[in-house]
Amino acid sequence: MSSEDSRAAVLVPIQRRPGAEDLPLPERATPGSAGFDLHAAVTEETVLAPGARVLIPTGVSIAVPVGYEAQVRPRSGLALRHGIILPNAPGTIDSDYRGEVKVILCNLGEEPFSVKRGDRIAQLVIAPVVCAEWVETTDLDDTQRGAGGFGHSGRRARGVPVKKTVEESRGEES
Numbered sequence: 001m002s003s004e005d006s007r008a009a010v011l012v013p014i015q016r017r018p019g020a021e022d023l024p025l026p027e028r029a030t031p032g033s034a035g036f037d038l039h040a041a042v043t044e045e046t047v048l049a050p051g052a053r054v055l056i057p058t059g060v061s062i063a064v065p066v067g068y069e070a071q072v073r074p075r076s077g078l079a080l081r082h083g084i085i086l087p088n089a090p091g092t093i094d095s096d097y098r099g100e101v102k103v104i105l106c107n108l109g110e111e112p113f114s115v116k117r118g119d120r121i122a123q124l125v126i127a128p129v130v131c132a133e134w135v136e137t138t139d140l141d142d143t144q145r146g147a148g149g150f151g152h153s154g155r156r157a158r159g160v161p162v163k164k165t166v167e168e169s170r171g172e173e174s
Contacts (some may be wrong), residue, residue, distance in 0.1 A: 012070075013063040014169055017041070019101055020059025022169070026124050033071060035123025046115045048107040053087065056103045056121055064095040064126065071125045072103055080119070083109025086122060095129075105151060 014025060019041070026036035040046075041059030048054055063069050072091035078084035087106045101156045103122045115121060145152070156162065 002084075008089045009119075010065060010068060012065065012068075012126060017057075017059045017060045017061060019043075021167045024061045026058075026060065033110070033174060035077075035125045037120040038072070038101065038122045038124050040115050040117060040121045042115055042117050044117075048084070048105060048113045048115065050083075050107050050110055052110065053104060054115075055104055057170055058103060061100050063098065064091065064093055066095045067129060067131075068126055069094060070101075071127055072101070073123045073125060075120060075123060082111070082113050083107060084113055095122075097144050128167045 004084040016023070016025070023039050023041055026038050038058045038060075045056060045058065062070060070093035072086060072089070072093065072161055074086045074089050075085070085106050085108055086153070087104055091104070093101060105113075105115065105121060
């Protein structure tokens with residue numbers, strides 16, 4: 001842990017998979033980065049056509065401590081510049097999973113996208129998980145929102161005046 005970072009480290013055992021000895025372990029780009037960059041462990045260049053999805057190995061397995069999860073998240077630069085997303089983001093790696101970490105990439109861009117060995121393809125964030133238990137009931141408390149969802153609260157910020165269209169303004173003049 002660097003002197004710039006006062007957060008307590010969570011120890012996460014990590015194992016390189018056979019054939020991935022040449023790849024770096026996941027690493028943070030800067031001391032303040034929340035995510036660890038995951039590298040592609042492809043054996044040959046993989047090309048994603050526009051609209052295609054592919055499962056990319058990372059060459060590592062991890063043992064996430066109980067009470068935590070590992071979240072696989074997209075890299076913003078890949079999304080902005082190339083349209084590369086993770087369709088299930090964030091992907092969850094549970095504390096009892098011991099297989100290889102793999103990343104589903106999807107190309108929403110207009111051009112084919114090439115993934116080469118060692119490319120940084122996603123981020124891995126270790127996060128605490130709250131242990132919840134269901135309490136079945138016949139009634140839930142009332143709230144201001146109620147059952148409204150899927151855009152129910154609107155699109156515009158509260159208190160921002162809505163500009164009228166030219167057509168709406170003309171209708172007020174008559």
